[in-house]
Amino acid sequence: MxxxxxxxxxxxxxxxxxxxxxxxxxxxxxxxxxxxxxxxxxxxxxxxxxxxxxxxxxxxxxxxxxxxxxxxxxxxxxxxxxxxxxxxxxxxxxxxxxxxxxxxxxxxxxxxxxxxxxxxxxxxxxxxxxxxxxxxxxxxxxxxxxxxxxxxxxxxxxxxxxxxxxxxxxxxxxxxxxxxxxxxxxxxxxxxxxxxxxxxxxxxxxxxxxxxxxxxxxxxxxxxxxxxxxxxxxxxxxxxxxxxxxxxxxxxxxxxxxxxxxxxxxxxxxxxxxxxxxxxxxxxxxxSSSHTHGAVLVQSPPMHDIDQREIFSVYLLPGNEQSRKVFRRDVVFVVDISGSMQGKPLDDVKNVLCAALSKLHPEDSFCIIAFNGQTFLSSTSMKSASKEAVERAIEWIGINLIAGGDTDILPPLTQAIEMLSNTRGSFPLIFLVTDGSVQDERHICDVMKNRLTEAGPIAPRIYTFGIGKGFCLCH
Missing domain, CATH: 2.60.40 (Immunoglobulin-like)
Incomplete structure (x- = not known):
């Protein structure tokens, strides 16, 4: 045309x-x-x-x-x-x-x-x-x-x-x-x-x-x-x-x-x-503004407009301070290293985990919990995400994330919640990565629900990432 x-x-x-x-x-x-x-x-x-x-x-x-x-x-x-x-x-x-x-x-x-x-x-x-x-x-x-x-x-x-x-x-x-x-x-x-x-x-x-x-x-x-x-x-x-x-x-x-x-x-x-x-x-x-601004506009239709519905618009201006952080993050990575994760699945998880660590700000804190039938911690407490701490964590990943054993999800999740129980003035997060489909998934979900309810408004958010086709989608 x-x-x-x-x-x-x-x-x-x-x-x-x-x-x-x-x-x-x-x-x-x-x-x-x-x-x-x-x-x-x-x-x-x-x-x-x-x-x-x-x-x-x-x-x-x-x-x-x-x-x-x-x-x-x-x-x-x-x-x-x-x-x-x-x-x-x-x-x-x-x-x-x-x-x-x-x-x-x-x-x-x-x-x-x-x-x-x-x-x-x-x-x-x-x-x-x-x-x-x-x-x-x-x-x-x-x-x-x-x-x-x-x-x-x-x-x-x-x-x-x-x-x-x-x-x-x-x-x-x-x-x-x-x-x-x-x-x-x-x-x-x-x-x-x-x-x-x-x-x-x-x-x-x-x-x-x-x-x-x-x-x-x-x-x-x-x-x-x-x-x-x-x-x-x-x-x-x-x-x-x-x-x-x-x-x-x-x-x-x-x-x-x-x-x-x-x-x-x-x-x-x-x-x-x-x-x-x-x-x-x-x-x-x-x-000229370094802060986020917003506005709500409400408009009535003209008298002879065929569409007589009221309209509104919500507008947000991000401001000039692009690097500003809204909150500090406390992050626990819970990573499945059972035998079924061997090969490409675990290699991909390692790469993504290292990339995620590099995105943390120095004022953030983190910990890594690897699990199969046992649990392995990168540190006994939350560590600030300084450049040196991140480098040590990446080195720990290369040494300790070796596939083998069974899949027991509840102990590492419970440990992650306990590590974040004293969080103040930050945003607690748990990232669970697994390819496993376990027999007691209903029990795990019930326990986690009760623990999070008891924690109240400071309860961590749990994000789960399923690898492959074997992970459970039931609960």
């Missing part, structure tokens, strides 16, 4: 060579790619909000002000060609709320390529950024107004009607939404307001936004060059009431002092230009 759209624009630019605007200049297409291979087949997809004349009959293509009286073109275009309309005015408004940007583009385009006595449909194309979602389109032309509306489809027949409407999303990233307007007379000016939402990107404490805003040269009105109004307004609301600072911007934004507050920023770019913006609107900012 995207390739078909690009090909239609390519055909439309070729038709635009028929247009004559006196001695000033003719509208000529940009330099053509050498061949429409796979790499260039989407060369004419829109890189900014665009409007195109939909041409099924080539005979209607002409300057509405100065007829060229060119020979009539016979035949029809199937699929229709798309001629980019010239743009007279454009305004971009961006409202950033937390991690979402609401974007509104309003502009005026002229049907400069259709005879004054003819009319055609106009195709609106809206490229959207990260996770873009269309919100609405409003069109004013010929003294009439049109707007999109969310409809609830109740049966398959209505779905079939929608699928045959000209427009929809092109199968390409970023998303491009298209919509075809009713017939517009040649030479008419068409005013359009488009709105959509897209996600802000977040990385290393910075929020960033890219809005497609690169206009090709062939949308500049023909004839003598004159200054045109280009405007961008940006509002930022972090939602957490902390200081916000601008990092980068693609256009010369001026901060609006009367708008800026704690957690909010306002910017304006307004200029008289000869050529429209030739770069996407790019903006990034940072929220």
């Amino acid at each position: 995207a390739e078909d759209f690009s090909k239609a624009v390519d055909d439309g630019l070729k038709f635009s060579k028929r247009l004559y605007f006196g001695k000033d200049r003719a509208v000529s297409p940009p330099k053509q790619p050498p061949s429409m291979d796979k790499a260039t087949s989407c060369a004419f997809l829109p890189t900014a909000p665009m409007v195109y004349a939909v041409i099924s009959d080539p005979g209607i293509v002409d300057n509405p002000d100065i007829p060229s009286y060119q020979p009539h073109v016979h035949g029809r275009c199937d699929p229709p060609a798309l001629i980019p309309l010239t743009m007279n005015r454009v305004e971009l408004q961006v409202d950033c709320y937390m991690d979402t940007a609401f974007i509104r583009v309003s502009g005026s385009w002229r049907v400069h390529c259709i005879k004054g006595s003819k009319s055609c449909g106009c195709r609106v194309a809206i490229p959207m950024g990260e996770q873009g979602s269309i919100l609405g389109v409003e069109v004013d032309v010929n003294g009439k107004s049109y707007h999109t509306q969310l409809s609830q489809l109740e049966d398959d027949k209505e779905m079939e009607k929608v699928t045959h409407v000209e427009g929809g999303f092109l199968r390409v990233k970023p998303h491009i939404f298209t919509l075809t307007t009713p017939q517009v007379n040649g030479g008419a000016n068409i005013s359009i307001k488009m709105s959509w939402s897209q996600k802000l990107s977040y990385s290393n404490g910075n929020f960033s936004l890219i809005v497609p805003f690169t206009f090709p040269g062939y949308v500049i009105p023909p004839g003598k060059k004159y200054l045109k109004k280009e405007k961008i307004q940006l509002n930022v609301n972090s939602g957490v009431g902390t200081e916000v600072s601008c990092k980068t911007a693609s256009h010369s934004l001026k901060e609006l002092r009367g708008v800026s507050q704690v957690g909010k920023l306002g910017f304006l770019y307004e200029a008289d230009v000869l050529n429209w913006s030739n770069t996407d609107f790019n903006f990034s900012y940072t929220v």
Whole structure:
């Protein structure tokens, strides 16, 4: 679908060579790619909000002000060609709320390529950024107004009607939404307001936004060059009431002092230009906070919205202090070294156990209990996870984790709970790794349940990891 759209624009630019605007200049297409291979087949997809004349009959293509009286073109275009309309005015408004940007583009385009006595449909194309979602389109032309509306489809027949409407999303990233307007007379000016939402990107404490805003040269009105109004307004609301600072911007934004507050920023770019913006609107900012912040937003639906349900949003900002630990951990690793663990199962457990030890912070504490018919401890008490202690534990693993014997799970689990019974100000954890299916699993579960209930709120959490297919899943 995207390739078909690009090909239609390519055909439309070729038709635009028929247009004559006196001695000033003719509208000529940009330099053509050498061949429409796979790499260039989407060369004419829109890189900014665009409007195109939909041409099924080539005979209607002409300057509405100065007829060229060119020979009539016979035949029809199937699929229709798309001629980019010239743009007279454009305004971009961006409202950033937390991690979402609401974007509104309003502009005026002229049907400069259709005879004054003819009319055609106009195709609106809206490229959207990260996770873009269309919100609405409003069109004013010929003294009439049109707007999109969310409809609830109740049966398959209505779905079939929608699928045959000209427009929809092109199968390409970023998303491009298209919509075809009713017939517009040649030479008419068409005013359009488009709105959509897209996600802000977040990385290393910075929020960033890219809005497609690169206009090709062939949308500049023909004839003598004159200054045109280009405007961008940006509002930022972090939602957490902390200081916000601008990092980068693609256009010369001026901060609006009367708008800026704690957690909010306002910017304006307004200029008289000869050529429209030739770069996407790019903006990034940072929220100055080392702490985690959260907010809950509640929104009631508009009066005439088809969906009258209340909505809410929960938002969390992680803050800039990436290495901060929320709690200290006391960890006991209970590892099965019975005969059935011999070979690859035990080798894999050793590798994972060494990796887990290396992830502990120095303020954490740990102990390793290996078991078969007996229990073997890396230390008689919990040890702080210092670099030296971790290295000694890894050495102990290599020497003592040797497969052999039976499987007796209850004694090592009981010992692990006793080692963690005096835990204060930390988070106690037990990781049990076994491949065994034992006869007294119900009794083991009952004993553990009673011990954990007696321990109350400081009871350790027990995580079990089953190796292979023989471990018990019954309790």
